[in-house]
Amino acid sequence: MQQRDGGWNPYLAGGLAGLVSVLSAWYSGMFFGASTTFVRAAGLIERLFMPERVAQLEYFVKTTPKIDWQWMFLVGILLGALLSAVTSRSFRWQALPDMWQERFGANSRALRAVAAFCGGVVLIFGARLADGCPSGHGLSGTMQLAVSGYISLVCFFAGGLLMARLIYRGR
Amino acid sequence: MKLLLSGLVTGLLFGFLLQKGRVLRYDKQLAALRLQDMTIVKFMLSTVVVGMVGLFLLYDQELVKLSIKPTILGANIVGGLIFGIGWGLVGYCPGTSLGALGEGRWDALWAIAGMVAGAGLFAEVYPLLTRTLLTWGDYGKITLPQVLGVNHWLLVVIFGLGALALFRWFEKKGL
Numbered sequence: 001m002q003q004r005d006g007g008w009n010p011y012l013a014g015g016l017a018g019l020v021s022v023l024s025a026w027y028s029g030m031f032f033g034a035s036t037t038f039v040r041a042a043g044l045i046e047r048l049f050m051p052e053r054v055a056q057l058e059y060f061v062k063t064t065p066k067i068d069w070q071w072m073f074l075v076g077i078l079l080g081a082l083l084s085a086v087t088s089r090s091f092r093w094q095a096l097p098d099m100w101q102e103r104f105g106a107n108s109r110a111l112r113a114v115a116a117f118c119g120g121v122v123l124i125f126g127a128r129l130a131d132g133c134p135s136g137h138g139l140s141g142t143m144q145l146a147v148s149g150y151i152s153l154v155c156f157f158a159g160g161l162l163m164a165r166l167i168y169r170g171r
Numbered sequence: 172m173k174l175l176l177s178g179l180v181t182g183l184l185f186g187f188l189l190q191k192g193r194v195l196r197y198d199k200q201l202a203a204l205r206l207q208d209m210t211i212v213k214f215m216l217s218t219v220v221v222g223m224v225g226l227f228l229l230y231d232q233e234l235v236k237l238s239i240k241p242t243i244l245g246a247n248i249v250g251g252l253i254f255g256i257g258w259g260l261v262g263y264c265p266g267t268s269l270g271a272l273g274e275g276r277w278d279a280l281w282a283i284a285g286m287v288a289g290a291g292l293f294a295e296v297y298p299l300l301t302r303t304l305l306t307w308g309d310y311g312k313i314t315l316p317q318v319l320g321v322n323h324w325l326l327v328v329i330f331g332l333g334a335l336a337l338f339r340w341f342e343k344k345g346l
Contacts, residue, residue: 003193005193007190007191007192007193008188008191008192008193010192010193010194010210010211010213010214010217011213011214011217011338012217013188013189013191013192013194013214013217014188014192014213014214014215014216014217014218014221015217015218015220015221016188016221017184017185017188017189017192017214017217017218017221018217018218018219018220018221018222018223018225019221019222019225020181020184020185020188021185021218021222021225022221022222022225022226022229023181024177024181025226025229025235026229026234026235027177028174028177028178028181029235029236030174030177030178030181031238032185032266034264034265034266034269035265035286035290037265038265038286038287038289038290039290039293039294041287041290042287042288042290042291042294043291043294045287045291046291057294057295057297058297058298058301059293059294059297060294067175068174068175068178069174069175069177069178070178071175071178072175072176072178072179072182073178073179073181073182073185074182074266074269075178075179075182075269076178076179076180076181076182076183076184076185076186077182077183077185077186077189077266077267077269077270077273078182078186078269078270078272078273079179079182079183079186079273080182080183080184080185080186080187080188080189080190080270080273081186081187081189081190081195081269081270081271081272081273081274082186082273082274083183083186083187084186084187084188084190084191084274085190085273085274085275088191090190090274091274091275092274092275092276093275093277094275094276094277094278095277095278096278097196097197097198097201097262097276097278098198099197099198099201099202100197100262112278112281113278113281115260115261116260116261116262116278116279116281116282116285117281117282117284117285117288118257118260118285119257119258119259119260119261119262119282119285120257120261120268120281120282120283120284120285120286120288120289121257121285121286121288121289121292122253122254122256122257122260122289123253123254123256123257123258123260123261123264123265123286123289124257124265124285124286124287124289124290124293125250125253125257125289125292125293126249126250126251126252126253126254126255126256126257127250127254127265128250128290128293129246129249129250129253129293129300129304129305130246130247130249130250130251130253130254131240131241131243131246131247131250132240133254133264133265133266134215134264134265134266135264135265135266136240137240137247137251138215139215139218139219139222140222140238141239141240142219142223143218143219143222143223143226144223144226144237144238144239144314145223145314145315145316145323145326145327146239146240146242146312146313146314146315147242147310147313147314147315147318148239148240148241148242148243148247148313149240150315151242151244151247151248151251152247152250152251152254153251154251155247155248155250155251155252155254155255156251156254156255156258157204157255158251158252158255159251159252159253159254159255159256159257159258159259160204160255160256160258160259161204161206161255161259162255162256162259163204163255163256163257163258163259163260164201164204164205164259165205166259167259167260168201168205
């Protein structure tokens with residue numbers, strides 16, 4: 001069962017994650033998702049500087065800036081990954097992913113920062129437009145046999161394949 | 172309060188499993204998008220297959236309520252493609268960015284900051300989108316069993332068999 005990199009078999013880890021998602025839907029009526037939390041976080045931050053503007057914007061009225069189930073779910077993901085990484089000694093404080101460094105060199109921290117930030121802006125915009133991300137559509141949507149889940153998941157991968165091909169062209 | 176705690180515990184378990192499955196890393200996500208290593212696809216499909224069986228067992232006993240997102244072709248397709256383009260640049264998705272930070276990959280901080288900024292930007296242009304993309308091809312909250320007019324278990328079985336065939340192929344090809 002142990003993999004070469006010390007991790008668990010992905011089928012096993014993924015299957016257990018499926019079990020967790022079923023228990024969550026049963027126990028608290030909540031399905032996995034992530035991207036809405038970034039809207040609530042943006043609203044919470046903006047409210048510190050311009051509360052009137054946040055109160056006016058339709059999207060923040062619809063998605064109230066507050067800490068909810070999904071917010072804590074994401075905090076839990078961070079802590080769970082930290083716990084797993086530390087207890088298995090696979091925690092690594094790393095500025096540049098290995099594959100990125102191979103492509104762009106060790107002096108590409110600024111480029112990585114710009115790419116990750118801009119990519120983050122683009123991907124969350126897409127996720128909010130599509131009304132979900134690989135968690136909300138890709139896992140929760142598809143397991144409920146929602147049409148939107150399948151269409152979105154195919155498009156996530158289509159866009160990703162295209163961008164990966166552009167970045168790593170000829171490699 | 173109880174709901175917040177259940178969110179935290181659910182996230183803890185999910186984050187733990189994501190890290191164990193080694194799917195949080197940029198290298199794994201990009202390797203899938205470069206069709207070199209299908210670890211994240213194996214993880215996701217396993218989650219979906221198990222989740223499907225469990226959910227519909229509970230659903231048949233009326234123990235769980237489904238939460239279906241609307242199908243709006245303009246929004247799902249254009250939004251999905253935009254997401255994918257950003258994802259290819261970042262190498263983390265919204266959920267895994269937090270987990271990646273948890274295992275020390277701190278370039279995820281840039282991505283998280285970008286996502287918060289992007290969410291603020293989306294709130295600004297939302298009124299314009301509600302008049303355009305968000306209305307194109309709006310079919311409401313439809314599911315595959317509804318559209319195809321078949322029992323959900325037929326689709327669960329087909330999905331499961333399809334996933335198994337794909338897994339076998341991945342293993343044969345060493346992906």
